[in-house]
Amino acid sequence: MPENFYSDAERxxxxxxxxxxxxxxxxxxxxxxxxxxxxxxxxxxHAPSVGFMQPWRFIRISSPNLRVxxxxxxxxxxxxxxxxxxxxxxxxxxxxxxxxxxCPVILIAALCGGREQYIFGRRTMPDMDFASLSCAIQNMWxxxxxxxxxxxxxxxxxxxxxxxxxxxxxxxxPIAILCMGHVDKFYDKPMLEEQHWEYRKDLxxxxxxxxxxxxxx
Amino acid sequence: MPENFYSDAERxxxxxxxxxxxxxxxxxxxxxxxxxxxxxxxxxxHAPSVGFMQPWRFIRISSPNLRVxxxxxxxxxxxxxxxxxxxxxxxxxxxxxxxxxxCPVILIAALCGGREQYIFGRRTMPDMDFASLSCAIQNMWxxxxxxxxxxxxxxxxxxxxxxxxxxxxxxxxPIAILCMGHVDKFYDKPMLEEQHWEYRKDLxxxxxxxxxxxxxx
Numbered sequence: 001m002p003e004n005f006y007s008d009a010e011r012x013x014x015x016x017x018x019x020x021x022x023x024x025x026x027x028x029x030x031x032x033x034x035x036x037x038x039x040x041x042x043x044x045x046h047a048p049s050v051g052f053m054q055p056w057r058f059i060r061i062s063s064p065n066l067r068v069x070x071x072x073x074x075x076x077x078x079x080x081x082x083x084x085x086x087x088x089x090x091x092x093x094x095x096x097x098x099x100x101x102x103c104p105v106i107l108i109a110a111l112c113g114g115r116e117q118y119i120f121g122r123r124t125m126p127d128m129d130f131a132s133l134s135c136a137i138q139n140m141w142x143x144x145x146x147x148x149x150x151x152x153x154x155x156x157x158x159x160x161x162x163x164x165x166x167x168x169x170x171x172x173x174p175i176a177i178l179c180m181g182h183v184d185k186f187y188d189k190p191m192l193e194e195q196h197w198e199y200r201k202d203l204x205x206x207x208x209x210x211x212x213x214x215x216x217x
Numbered sequence: 218m219p220e221n222f223y224s225d226a227e228r229x230x231x232x233x234x235x236x237x238x239x240x241x242x243x244x245x246x247x248x249x250x251x252x253x254x255x256x257x258x259x260x261x262x263h264a265p266s267v268g269f270m271q272p273w274r275f276i277r278i279s280s281p282n283l284r285v286x287x288x289x290x291x292x293x294x295x296x297x298x299x300x301x302x303x304x305x306x307x308x309x310x311x312x313x314x315x316x317x318x319x320c321p322v323i324l325i326a327a328l329c330g331g332r333e334q335y336i337f338g339r340r341t342m343p344d345m346d347f348a349s350l351s352c353a354i355q356n357m358w359x360x361x362x363x364x365x366x367x368x369x370x371x372x373x374x375x376x377x378x379x380x381x382x383x384x385x386x387x388x389x390x391p392i393a394i395l396c397m398g399h400v401d402k403f404y405d406k407p408m409l410e411e412q413h414w415e416y417r418k419d420l421x422x423x424x425x426x427x428x429x430x431x432x433x434x
Binding site for chain 2: 004005006009010011013014015016017018019021023039041042043045046047048050051052053054056057058059060061062063066077080081084085092110119120121122123124125127128130131132133134135137138139141142143145146147148153155156157158159166167168169172175176183185186190192193197198200201203206207208209210211212213
């Protein structure tokens with residue numbers, strides 16, 4: 001059997017996690033075992049990174065006061081977002097957009113400082129480190145699903161205010177508040193699809209050949 | 218058996234793909250079966266996206282002339298990167314940074330245009346769509362590994378020049394040249410680690426609690 005080979009069962013497991021992963025907003029209070037959390041963080045750390053830069057840093061929030069302060073930040077941005085959405089404001093305000101006060105584990109995912117010294121793969125597109133961290137979070141997300149744990153990525157916050165809260169250096173960058181925990185049930189479909197906020201596009205409308213010949217919706 | 222539950226074998230398969238995924242630069246010319254390619258694209262399409270925006274577009278490059286033109290763009294940027302690296306220029310020029318002329322499938326991953334209308338989760342951090350596309354690529358990467366296929370993400374190019382080549386609208390954004398194909402062998406470690414360009418950091422140095430109290434390297 002060639003070493004490249006995955007069995008049908010292995011392949012199916014990977015697709016299962018890809019299709020069953022959900023951006024969760026509802027959590028149980030049951031704690032996450034520390035060895036499981038370490039496995040998830042190590043899965044993140046084995047993501048690809050531009051020039052093998054490994055720009056990711058994770059800040060675990062164990063302080064109850066800090067949790068409340070982070071929740072307040074998100075609540076503030078939720079209201080600002082609702083106002084910016086104009087005619088969809090009321091519809092938006094009915095959605096549950098975070099589970100910060102319920103989830104047992106909160107991690108802030110951030111880009112480290114001193115990134116300008118990394119040029120490999122970033123000379124024309126310095127944001128590639130942000131792509132690397134996103135891949136790391138996706139690794140963690142899929143591994144969490146396989147561990148029976150939910151994860152929710154909250155991006156509704158003022159990054160500068162969060163930096164101040166966490167004493168982050170000027171040239172670092174928080175990109176996600178990750179809520180993690182056991183769940184009663186994973187959503188059958190993405191919550192925003194279940195709630196009729198958006199629908200899944202037809203894959204064929206997203207694929208072009210050689211030239212950008214189909215208009216974007 | 219609760220529906221959240223994955224068997225030990227399923228969980229192991231997911232970690233296997235996470236740990237064995239590599240950023241590949243060496244490919245065999247053997248074609249990729251079209252049903253496999255469709256599965257990979259559908260895996261990408263089932264990534265999380267901010268506000269369920271699905272900002273990803275994929276352009277398949279089947280034109281040999283376009284392939285050469287894309288290779289030329291990358292070669293140009295490779296030389297510029299080498300110069301910018303100063304004392305590591307010679308070391309860098311020995312690395313294989315792409316497999317564009319060898320791989321059977323090239324996809325350009327891009328962000329669609331018209332993104333300013335999407336405010337959900339992007340009011341303070343508009344780049345969240347870029348995170349979504351990165352997660353989509355990571356899905357494809359892991360699924361490709363499970364299919365026995367290699368994938369390499371090349372970010373060494375001038376995005377504006379690539380936009381012109383592919384007739385992309387002004388407000389769209391190419392973020393990756395993805396080289397895909399069968400491989401003789403997956404690297405045992407990340408190629409840049411095997412080639413002593415960088416080393417894997419100790420996970421514990423990347424984790425903080427409540428405050429950013431450890432200096433970035």
